Amino acid sequence: MQPSLLTFLLLLVLPGRKTANISKSVVTLHPPWFRVLINDLVTLRCEGPGASEDNSILWFHNDTIIPVQIQDYNITADNITYSGKYQCQIGQLALSDPVTLEVFQDWLLLQTLKLVYMKGEPMVLRCHSWENRVISKITFFQNGKWRKYSSRDSNFTINQVNYNDSGNYFCSANIGNRREESKIVKITVQGTNVTPHPSTSSSSKIWYYILFYLVMGILFAVDTGLYFTLKTEINSLEKNIMYLVSKWS
Missing domain, CATH: 1.20.5 (Single alpha-helices involved in coiled-coils or other helix-helix interfaces)
Incomplete structure (x- = not known):
């Protein structure tokens, strides 16, 4: 038997090697909304496995280093230039994946945790007002049709989204004596990951x-x-x- 053929057969039955994963830094938003209004307070936190308060921290905004070296980076988004992608690197960990922050100048804003959901996941939408002003008679719309009305509750929750929940969403509410509407947000619901069939x-x-x-x-x-x-x-x-x-x- 040729050695090359024997080697090939052995490779077929031997377990595959796992590639070593390099631990990454992680950026999280607090509160978790990535769409905010002018003057909203946002905290970006840099974390990672095995990291401690003694580790050095680097922050980046749109690939430009930010002159701060703290774990919790607090910003007051007083203008739209705070929009963009944020990354951090803590200690010896790899650079984090980017987190996008979008700053809008408006009276009302429809907030969501993400734009793409998997079927069966919970979805929370929030009708948010500039400077957290009191709002009333809050209505949520999907594709121009009414989905929820509340006199005070500014949240709209779907426990398990389905394909029918994809669409263009916006909210409207009273701020004092004025009726305001948010801009449209497109939300997509995708299928879940396919589980291998037992027979396979x-x-x-x-x-x-x-x-x-x-x-x-x-x-x-x-x-x-x-x-x-x-x-x-x-x-x-x-x-x-x-x-x-x-x-x-």
Whole structure:
């Protein structure tokens, strides 16, 4: 058997190697809304596995370093230039993935935790007013149709979203004597990750054992063949030696 073929068969049955993961820093928003209004207070927190308060911290806004070295970076978004992507790096951890902050100048803003949800996830929408002014008669709309009305509750919660919950959302409310509307936010609901069918998993296990025993059988056959070949050559060598000894004696 050629060594390359044997190596190939062994690779089929040996477990795959896992690539080492480099731990990353993580940026989180507090409160968790990534869409905010002018003058909203936002805290960006830099965290990571194994990190401590003694670790050095770097902050970046749109790839430009920010001259602060604290774990909780507090900002008052007093203008839209605070919009953009934020990243941090704590200690020896890798640079975090970017977190996007969007700052708007308006009376009302529809806030959401994200724009893409997986089917079955909970979704919370918030009708937020500039400088947290008191709002009333709050209505949430999807694709121009009424979804929820409340005299005071500014949140709209769906416990488990479905495909029908995709669409364009906005809210309207009274601020004093004025009726205001937020801008539209497009929200998408996608399917959940596909779970392998049990029969597929069983089939994979069967092929694993077939390949395993096939390779073991091939190795046994190769080993046995080498044994008998070597034994034959040794016997032949012994006969030649005995012949030479008898000839010279």
